């Protein structure tokens with residue numbers, strides 16, 4: 001009434017009764033499941049955030065009268081919406097790499113899986129790792145294989161012989 005504001009309530013409390021000319025602000029503690037993290041002149045505490053297990057979150061830190069719940073990310077998920085570098089409010093499942101790809105970097109709680117195409121000559125059925133094609137030695141490719149083994153050998157022999165004979 002005299003142009004001065006009522007004193008604020010501390011963290012963990014809200015206003016039960018405004019001050020009067022004769023008395024200060026009356027404050028009350030936040031009920032279970034609610035919190036107040038700043039000095040305030042409010043009448044209601046904030047409801048605590050709940051961490052939704054069905055959406056890849058778990059309680060990292062329980063709600064107190066002065067701090068909200070902190071949620072973190074379950075295995076197999078990564079955070080899409082980080083709060084304060086600590087908590088998370090939204091997650092997504094790690095991607096699976098497609099056939100023909102490998103996992104270049106596994107997903108973490110902060111980042112999705114990084115996939116990479118297999119190099120030529122490699123294959124991947126499961127999208128996990130790439131395996132080299134096997135060279136088929138049975139079905140008529142023996143001659144070309146021998147060619148690749150014997151040609152360098154032949155060249156070496158010629159080189160060696162010419163070296164020795166001057």
Ligand SMILES: *[C@@H]1O[C@H](CO)[C@@H](O)[C@H](O)[C@H]1NC(C)=O
Nearest residue numbers: 058059060061062063069070
């Ligand atoms: C949170 O509180 C619940 C119930 O009181 C308890 O079971 C759980 O262990 C607590 N979690 C943490 C992270 O403190």
